[in-house]
Amino acid sequence: xxxxxxxxxxxxxxxxxxxxxxxxxxxxxxxxxxxxxxxxxxxxxxxxxxxxxxxxxxxxxxxxxxxxxxxxxxxxxxxxxxxxxxxxxxxxxxxxxxxxxxxxxx
Amino acid sequence: xxxxxxxxxxxxxxxxxxxxxxxxxxxxxxxxxxxxxxxxxxxxxxxxxxxxxxxxxxxxxxxxxxxxxxxxxxxxxxxxxxxxxxxxxxxxxxxxxxxxxxxxxxxxxxxxxxxxxxxxxx
Numbered sequence: 473x474x475x476x477x478x479x480x481x482x483x484x485x486x487x488x489x490x491x492x493x494x495x496x497x498x499x500x501x502x503x504x505x506x507x508x509x510x511x512x513x514x515x516x517x518x519x520x521x522x523x524x525x526x527x528x529x530x531x532x533x534x535x536x537x538x539x540x541x542x543x544x545x546x547x548x549x550x551x552x553x554x555x556x557x558x559x560x561x562x563x564x565x566x567x568x569x570x571x572x573x574x575x576x577x578x
Numbered sequence: 579x580x581x582x583x584x585x586x587x588x589x590x591x592x593x594x595x596x597x598x599x600x601x602x603x604x605x606x607x608x609x610x611x612x613x614x615x616x617x618x619x620x621x622x623x624x625x626x627x628x629x630x631x632x633x634x635x636x637x638x639x640x641x642x643x644x645x646x647x648x649x650x651x652x653x654x655x656x657x658x659x660x661x662x663x664x665x666x667x668x669x670x671x672x673x674x675x676x677x678x679x680x681x682x683x684x685x686x687x688x689x690x691x692x693x694x695x696x697x698x699x700x
Binding site: 516567572 | 613624636638639684685687688690
């Protein structure tokens with residue numbers, strides 16, 4: 473199975489700052505990578521799919537890039553509501569797999 | 579608006595069984611790709627199983643042979659029958675709809691329920 477490794481585990485930033493999150497795949501997933509946001513007590517929310525496409529209703533401050541094995545989620549200017557855990561997921565191969573997450577904290 | 583409501587979780591002893599349900603509104607379960615995704619406490623999500631609109635299924639290796647995904651079209655409900663439960667099956671179980679864009683399905687999850695907690699413990 474494809475293993476997704478996210479870094480850093482925790483990112484400590486202030487509102488208004490730029491956040492850069494990384495996801496590395498154990499083998500190429502082409503551009504078949506998505507990013508989700510999860511807040512405590514809530515289900516994950518799809519942000520980005522196919523590496524760089526924003527899902528419906530997602531603000532433009534969220535952007536994704538990368539291909540192959542290395543991917544990045546960028547939040548251009550952190551809003552207070554953006555402090556959460558972020559997960560990546562691949563769909564290149566079955567089983568679908570998720571990364572271990574990056575917590576963005578104040 | 580899509581609304582997914584899971585139920586059926588609870589405390590079960592190792593080796594026991596549970597059937598989870600996911601009642602859907604705002605979408606037709608049989609016309610969509612639907613998955614179960616679980617999340618153990620403090621861990622990332624883990625995909626469990628998918629039921630495609632044509633009725634075919636896939637299972638994750640950790641549950642293969644112990645779980646069965648199904649649907650009841652008359653009730654617009656998705657199910658997950660879980661048998662031979664182990665402590666490592668303890669998690670919040672979510673049902674999720676696969677993203678559809680211009681009638682093409684993708685293996686991303688754009689609608690999720692609130693989850694139901696399964697605890698396997700003696």
